[in-house]
Amino acid sequence: MxxxxxxxxxxxxxxxxxxxxxxxxxxxxxxxxxxxxxxxxxxxENVLLDDINNATLGFEKIFVINLPIRTDRKDAMTLAASFSNLTLNWIDGVSGSTVPERTLPLEEYKTPPGESERGSWRAHMNALQAITENGHASALIMEDDQDWDLRLREQLQTFALGVTTLVQPLRISRGKTQTYADPSFPEPDAVNKITTITHPNLPTTIPPSISPYGDNWDILWLGHCGMAIPERATTTHSKGIVILHSDSTVPGRRDLTTDLKSDGGPNLLRIAYPEHTRLIHHAYRPVCSTAYAVSQRGARKILYELGVRKYTSQFDNQLRELCDGEKMRETRLVCLTSQPSYFSHWRARGREEKDSDIAETKGEWRDKGESVNIRWSVRQNLGRFVRGEGEWEDQYPDR
CATH class of the missing domain: 1.10.287 (Helix Hairpins)
Known part of the structure; x- marks a missing residue:
C-alpha cells in the first residue's frame, strides 16, 4: 500500500x-x-437571408394587379403561386374610363393620357397606397401574367447578397465614416471606373436589420423588358456591378432575349461575358415595370412624385425618371436590378390578342406558351405539377 x-x-x-x-x-x-x-x-452573416424562403420571398406582401374580367390570368397565376408556395394579395386593375382627369397631377397644358395609361397608373398607385397606408416594410408588386424560375428563392438569395454588397456599408471600426464596396455609392461620381465584384468573393458588410435585401433601397426592379448597364462614362449612376458566373438559371447567350434596342442588358451579356453570367447593378434606363419590389420609404416617395406632384407619362417611364434622377423629379430613388431579370411576361398558348389589355395585336395563334430568359418556367411546368411529375422542362436547354 x-x-x-x-x-x-x-x-x-x-x-x-x-x-x-x-x-x-x-x-x-x-x-x-x-x-x-x-x-x-x-x-x-445576413441573418435575414432565410426570410426569402417564406411565402412572400422575404417581402412583407406580394401584390398582384389583375383586371377582374381577366379571370383566365387569375386562374393561372393562382395555380403558379400555389406550386411555388407563394401567398398573393390581389389589387383590382382599373379601367381608365373610371379615372377622372382631375385626379391626375398634370402640369398646365399637359395633354391628358389615354384611358389605358390612366388605368395602369391608378392600379399601381392603389398598390403603393396600400403599402404606405398599412406600413408594410416592403412589398413585391407584379402584373398578373408573370413567369419565374422554379429556383426563384435560390436566385433571390444570391440577388440579396449582391444587393447588400452594393448598398450596405462595409464593416468598419466605430467612429469612422461609412464606406462602401462601390465607391460611387451613395453619391455617383464622375470617375471613369466601374467597380466589379465577383460572387462569391464578396466583401464583408454590416448585415441588414430591416430586409434581407439590405436597408438602403427604394426599388428592386426584378421584372423588366430591358435594362441598360451603367458604363464608365455614366456620371448619373453608381457603377458597382456584382458578377455571377456559371449561373445555371441563365440561358446560354444564344437564347438571351431583350426588347430593349440598345447595346446594354442581355445584348452586352452575349458579347462581353461568358455563358450563363448574371449581373446585379443599379437600374439604368429600365423598360417595363412587370415586377418590382418597393420599400416603405420607396412607396412613399413614388406616391408623392407620381400621385401628388407630377404625372408625366406611362407608369414605367415615370419610375424610370425617378431611378435615373431626371430633372423633372424632386426625388431620386435607389434602384437595383438583375440582368437578365427574374420575372418575365408569360405568353400563353392561344390567340396573341390575349397578351395585352392595352396594346392592339393581330390575334395570331400561338401553339405553345413561352417566356423569355426563364429556364425552369413555373408556367411551362404547370401540367407536370398537376400530374405529379417531377422532371421539369427546360425552355432553354444548353446546346
Missing amino acids: STRRRHIRVLPPVFLLLALLTLFVKLRSQGEYLRSRRTQVEYN
Whole structure:
C-alpha cells in the first residue's frame, strides 16, 4: 500500500501539467472559435437571408394587379403561386374610363393620357397606397401574367447578397465614416471606373436589420423588358456591378432575349461575358415595370412624385425618371436590378390578342406558351405539377 501511495505522489505533477496544457490549448481554441463566430454573426452573416424562403420571398406582401374580367390570368397565376408556395394579395386593375382627369397631377397644358395609361397608373398607385397606408416594410408588386424560375428563392438569395454588397456599408471600426464596396455609392461620381465584384468573393458588410435585401433601397426592379448597364462614362449612376458566373438559371447567350434596342442588358451579356453570367447593378434606363419590389420609404416617395406632384407619362417611364434622377423629379430613388431579370411576361398558348389589355395585336395563334430568359418556367411546368411529375422542362436547354 505504501509503495502504491509513493508511486501516486511521483506521477501526478507530470500528468497534471499535461492535462492543464491540453485544457489550455482546448479552451484557447474554443475561445478563438467563439470570438470568430460572434464576429461572423455580427458583421458577416445576413441573418435575414432565410426570410426569402417564406411565402412572400422575404417581402412583407406580394401584390398582384389583375383586371377582374381577366379571370383566365387569375386562374393561372393562382395555380403558379400555389406550386411555388407563394401567398398573393390581389389589387383590382382599373379601367381608365373610371379615372377622372382631375385626379391626375398634370402640369398646365399637359395633354391628358389615354384611358389605358390612366388605368395602369391608378392600379399601381392603389398598390403603393396600400403599402404606405398599412406600413408594410416592403412589398413585391407584379402584373398578373408573370413567369419565374422554379429556383426563384435560390436566385433571390444570391440577388440579396449582391444587393447588400452594393448598398450596405462595409464593416468598419466605430467612429469612422461609412464606406462602401462601390465607391460611387451613395453619391455617383464622375470617375471613369466601374467597380466589379465577383460572387462569391464578396466583401464583408454590416448585415441588414430591416430586409434581407439590405436597408438602403427604394426599388428592386426584378421584372423588366430591358435594362441598360451603367458604363464608365455614366456620371448619373453608381457603377458597382456584382458578377455571377456559371449561373445555371441563365440561358446560354444564344437564347438571351431583350426588347430593349440598345447595346446594354442581355445584348452586352452575349458579347462581353461568358455563358450563363448574371449581373446585379443599379437600374439604368429600365423598360417595363412587370415586377418590382418597393420599400416603405420607396412607396412613399413614388406616391408623392407620381400621385401628388407630377404625372408625366406611362407608369414605367415615370419610375424610370425617378431611378435615373431626371430633372423633372424632386426625388431620386435607389434602384437595383438583375440582368437578365427574374420575372418575365408569360405568353400563353392561344390567340396573341390575349397578351395585352392595352396594346392592339393581330390575334395570331400561338401553339405553345413561352417566356423569355426563364429556364425552369413555373408556367411551362404547370401540367407536370398537376400530374405529379417531377422532371421539369427546360425552355432553354444548353446546346
